[in-house]
Amino acid sequence: MHLNRRAALALLATxxxxxxxxxxxxxPIRIVIAWPAGGSTDGLLRSLQAPLQAALGQSVVLENxxxxxxxxxxxxxxxxxxxxxxxxxxxxTQAVNPALLRGLAFDYTSAFTPITLVARAxxxxxxxxxxxxxxxxxxxxxxxxxxxxxxxxxxxIGAAAHLASAMLLRQAGVQATHVPYRGSPPQVQAVxxxxxxxxxxxxxxxxxLVADGRLRALATTAGGRLPGFPSVPTVAEQGFPGxxxxxxxxxxxxxxTPAPILERVSAxxxxxxxxxxxxQRLPGLGMQPAAxxxxxxxxxxxxxxxxxxxxxxxxxxxLE
Numbered sequence: 001m002h003l004n005r006r007a008a009l010a011l012l013a014t015x016x017x018x019x020x021x022x023x024x025x026x027x028p029i030r031i032v033i034a035w036p037a038g039g040s041t042d043g044l045l046r047s048l049q050a051p052l053q054a055a056l057g058q059s060v061v062l063e064n065x066x067x068x069x070x071x072x073x074x075x076x077x078x079x080x081x082x083x084x085x086x087x088x089x090x091x092x093t094q095a096v097n098p099a100l101l102r103g104l105a106f107d108y109t110s111a112f113t114p115i116t117l118v119a120r121a122x123x124x125x126x127x128x129x130x131x132x133x134x135x136x137x138x139x140x141x142x143x144x145x146x147x148x149x150x151x152x153x154x155x156x157i158g159a160a161a162h163l164a165s166a167m168l169l170r171q172a173g174v175q176a177t178h179v180p181y182r183g184s185p186p187q188v189q190a191v192x193x194x195x196x197x198x199x200x201x202x203x204x205x206x207x208x209l210v211a212d213g214r215l216r217a218l219a220t221t222a223g224g225r226l227p228g229f230p231s232v233p234t235v236a237e238q239g240f241p242g243x244x245x246x247x248x249x250x251x252x253x254x255x256x257t258p259a260p261i262l263e264r265v266s267a268x269x270x271x272x273x274x275x276x277x278x279x280q281r282l283p284g285l286g287m288q289p290a291a292x293x294x295x296x297x298x299x300x301x302x303x304x305x306x307x308x309x310x311x312x313x314x315x316x317x318x319l320e
Contacts, residue, residue: 028059030062033063033064035064041249043285044287047277050275075106078255090250091249116294123160125220134218146197151177153180154200156182164200164245165178165200168240170311172240188209192215220235
């Protein structure tokens with residue numbers, strides 16, 4: 001049987017026929033990780049991979065696209081189709097890079113749509129075990145007494161540990177020189193060798209050295225005390241009410257990705273985080289689950305971008 005032109009057009013205009021789309025996800029989903037293999041961001045997403053696949057009923061492929069403070073991986077996702085098949089796993093530089101990087105081919109503030117915060121990674125502030133600083137007040141007094149204010153290390157310019165230290169020093173009215181290193185190991189070695197007065201880093205980078213008595217943890221930058229370090233007070237408890245700045249991991253999609261897809265991925269992340277195997281692995285990664293959905297991540301990103309831009313401008317922080 002043949003259809004005439006009018007009948008064919010009517011058929012094409014019928015909802016659910018020619019315009020029907022296959023149920024999502026119909027093929028594997030790719031998550032671009034904006035950071036190198038082996039780090040906490042990579043480690044958590046790989047731990048979530050199997051339970052996430054089970055929750056979504058589809059394969060999830062992880063791809064590391066590291067470099068340029070996370071902007072290389074972010075660029076790959078910014079240019080992808082907004083169909084839910086290419087997602088971005090990114091860290092706190094998602095909020096920092098808009099104020100720190102210039103000349104990018106995409107705009108961080110408009111290229112992505114939030115899916116969910118996945119986890120937070122609290123930071124510890126530590127000194128060498130033989131330091132005279134026994135608490136945060138003692139460290140600040142030590143810095144004030146040193147010519148030029150002393151020094152501190154971080155894993156790189158614009159990293160959460162750098163900005164947490166800079167924010168603390170600014171609020172305390174104390175001067176200190178930032179010494180950036182390429183990654184956590186040399187950053188931590190710098191304080192062990194006495195090259196810097198203190199450092200701030202993630203729990204996995206410092207926990208073993210604190211337990212061995214080679215470093216002394218003076219504070220955590222999180223909003224509350226950490227389960228593994230109940231005797232270490234927060235920065236907020238030590239004279240800086242409201243202080244909280246941590247590393248974090250979030251999942252984002254290209255701008256324009258349909259809301260039902262965002263909600264389904266967000267729900268799948270919540271399910272995956274509740275997996276017993278993931279729950280066992282989280283403490284070793286120094287992370288705390290924080291799945292809150294698209295709206296909450298959108299608000300969090302907006303607040304963080306404003307706060308980090310103000311801090312970067314006030315401290316005149318620039319990539320060297």
